[in-house]
Amino acid sequence: MANSAQARKRARQAVKQxxxxxxLRSALRTAVKKVIKAVEAGDKAAAQAAYIANVSVIDSIADKKIIHKNKAxxxxxxxxxxxxAMAA
Known part of the structure; x- marks a missing residue:
């Protein structure tokens, strides 16, 4: 249990953070799933569009250090x- 006012505040902030x-991590997983779903559907144009749209999501989450840059x-x-690898 937090004993000082500072520690209590940090505990409150930690919950929000x-x-x-x-x-954000959930948004990353959703972005990845959107691309995978488009690939599995077999529509290369849709898969490329989904990939381009979601690269920025992946990069922004890595920039915020939610995931490591190498994982991104x-x-x-x-x-x-x-x-x-999809058929053209």
Missing amino acids: RAHNAS ARHKSRLSAAVK
């Missing part, structure tokens, strides 16, 4: 490879 980070790069690389 954790909720915000969780929502790995997601983008795998999604890009999946889109490129």
Whole structure:
């Protein structure tokens, strides 16, 4: 239990920040799923559009240090490879 006023305030702030980070992490997962769903549907144009739209989401979450920059790069690389591997 927090004993000082400062520690109590930090505990309150941590709860809010954790909720915000969780929502951003959820947005990342949703962005990745949108691209995967488009790839599985077999529509290359839609998959490319989804990929381009969601790269900025992935980058912004990495910039905020919600996920590591290498993890963001790995997601983008795998999604890009999946889109490129689709039949033209």
